[in-house]
Amino acid sequence: MSRRYLIAGNWKMNGSLAANAGLIDELLAKQEQFPDIDMLVCPASVHLESVHRQIGGEAILLGAQNLSDQVKPGAYTGEVQGAMLAELGCRYVIVGHSERRALYGEDDATVARKFAAAQAVGLIPVLCVGETLDERDRGVTEAVLGRQLGAVLTASGIAAFGHAVIAYEPVWAIGTGRTASPEQAQAAHAYLRGELAVQDAKIANSTQLLYGGSVKADNAAALLSCADVDGGLIGGASLKAAEFLAICAAAQTLS
Ligand code: 13P
Numbered sequence: 001m002s003r004r005y006l007i008a009g010n011w012k013m014n015g016s017l018a019a020n021a022g023l024i025d026e027l028l029a030k031q032e033q034f035p036d037i038d039m040l041v042c043p044a045s046v047h048l049e050s051v052h053r054q055i056g057g058e059a060i061l062l063g064a065q066n067l068s069d070q071v072k073p074g075a076y077t078g079e080v081q082g083a084m085l086a087e088l089g090c091r092y093v094i095v096g097h098s099e100r101r102a103l104y105g106e107d108d109a110t111v112a113r114k115f116a117a118a119q120a121v122g123l124i125p126v127l128c129v130g131e132t133l134d135e136r137d138r139g140v141t142e143a144v145l146g147r148q149l150g151a152v153l154t155a156s157g158i159a160a161f162g163h164a165v166i167a168y169e170p171v172w173a174i175g176t177g178r179t180a181s182p183e184q185a186q187a188a189h190a191y192l193r194g195e196l197a198v199q200d201a202k203i204a205n206s207t208q209l210l211y212g213g214s215v216k217a218d219n220a221a222a223l224l225s226c227a228d229v230d231g232g233l234i235g236g237a238s239l240k241a242a243e244f245l246a247i248c249a250a251a252q253t254l255s
Contacts, residue, residue, distance in 0.1 A: 005230060005231045005232075005252075005254070005255055006037070006040060006165065006230065006232075007232055007244075008040040008041075008126065008231065008232065009041045010097070011041065011042060011043045012099070012235060014044075014239055015044060020050065024041070024051060024055060024060070026242075027244065028055070028059065028060065030245050033248075033249070036252055036255040037251045037255055039248060040060070040062070041060060041062060041063070041238070042092070042094055045066070045085070048064060048090060049089075061091050062089050062091060063090055063093055063126065064085045064123075065094045066093070066094065066095070066100060067082045067093050067095070067117060068114075068117065069117050082120065092126055093123045093125055095115050095125045095127055095128070096114070096115070096129065102171070108147065109151060111152065112152045112156065113155070115156055115160070115164070116155060124164060125164050125165070127166050128167045128169050129144075129192070130169040130171050130174075131171065131172075132144075133171065133172035141170075141188065145191060145195075146191075149192060153195075158199035158200045159203070161200075161207045162207075165208045165209075165210060166192055166209050167212050168185065168212070169213050169233060172213075173212075174212070174214070174235065178214060179213055179223070180213055180223075182229075185211045185226055186226040189209045189211070190227075192209060193228050209231075210229075211224075211232055212233030212235070215232045215234050216243060216247070217242075217246035220232065220250040221250040221253070231251070
């Protein structure tokens with residue numbers, strides 16, 4: 001079965017106007033080698049406009065890393081409204097990244113509000129879920145994933161997942177160089193898809209499930225080969241054009 005992988009770069013708090021321009025130049029130069037994958041970049045919010053201008057059309061998709069849970073404009077100093085991101089050319093927005101959950105106190109309810117706020121303005125949320133090492137060691141991985149996904153399912157309903165992406169990012173694999181094995185990734189993805197399928201098998205089949213956590217050029221093919229892995233959410237390796245392009249090439253070969 002052919003499938004269209006989504007290869008997403010989460011640049012986190014990295015980049016500069018000059019560095020981003022160089023990176024995007026390199027991606028644009030090679031982009032046509034990957035006609036069967038979707039390439040997404042998620043720069044810092046202040047860089048969205050310049051990256052959007054450079055990308056031009058839709059050869060590379062644009063996403064944000066975060067948005068406000070508030071849909072209407074107002075007195076929310078420092079926040080960025082989903083509509084503002086959409087106006088800047090974003091199609092996607094990451095919600096519930098483990099760094100936001102751990103460092104900025106975003107709980108399941110906040111993440112669920114952000115997911116809904118994204119969809120309210122037509123953005124496709126990339127909902128991040130994942131267990132810590134302690135949770136994996138205690139054998140509660142599925143309980144954690146079920147709770148994180150369940151909060152959004154309860155708030156937005158299964159139909160919302162017809163316009164959403166889920167990223168499984170085990171916290172212990174993020175930025176550590178320690179990636180989940182293909183078997184661990186597949187098991188988590190199968191569990192997540194199963195949770196969706198309980199409510200709607202068709203939506204479960206079509207929802208893209210990305211794996212994130214120390215994805216690199218040399219492990220991408222093994223992870224992307226898993227039956228329920230539909231793409232990757234790439235941190236560190238997305239900042240190096242050659243690495244990111246090699247991951248895209250692995251996906252293109254498999255698609
Ligand atoms: P790394 O690829 O650097 O482990 O980061 C993964 C991640 O958090 C992507 O959102």
